[in-house]
């Protein structure tokens with residue numbers, strides 16, 4: 001039965017999740033939060049859903065984040081280099097995942113779905129407080145307590161890394177060229193921002209991220 005709502009950015013991880021769990025996913029939601037790369041990502045999210053015949057909804061959160069200090073929102077340049085670098089903090093969008101999960105929980109409750117799924121994996125980095133396992137555990141409890149349907153938060157990839165997730169995704173039919181990850185947001189992915197590096201590393205195209 002299809003009763004899961006997936007948070008689908010259009011990147012490698014969530015497009016992998018979409019393919020791996022295509023038989024359980026009733027709908028996928030993408031958020032536009034005003035970032036440089038959202039248009040490209042959402043284009044891919046839409047393409048993947050069309051291909052699999054899964055309902056897709058785009059939600060505009062631009063007003064929520066407008067004016068906030070984040071390199072992803074156009075305040076300052078996107079740092080090149082590794083995710084762990086201190087400069088990566090400039091790419092934090094305040095409580096982004098918390099806000100998105102709250103919206104997703106409301107939709108799941110309204111449509112009588114059973115769960116919300118996110119494609120977090122073990123490599124999701126410590127720079128973002130709302131990507132950490134402790135945060136997901138707290139959010140899972142709040143979601144169940146705050147809904148009649150006791151909406152669950154599914155993080156099926158929490159214990160595997162990005163390369164393993166990409167491999168499972170490809171086996172399930174995900175096409176890397178039909179995903180978009182770059183923080184810079186150009187027509188062609190830049191290859192040097194942290195997200196591009198992680199992506200290429202996960203796909204075996206470079207030795208280290």
Ligand SMILES: [Zn+2]
Pocket residue numbers: 181182183184185189190191192193194195196
């Ligand atoms: Zn890039």
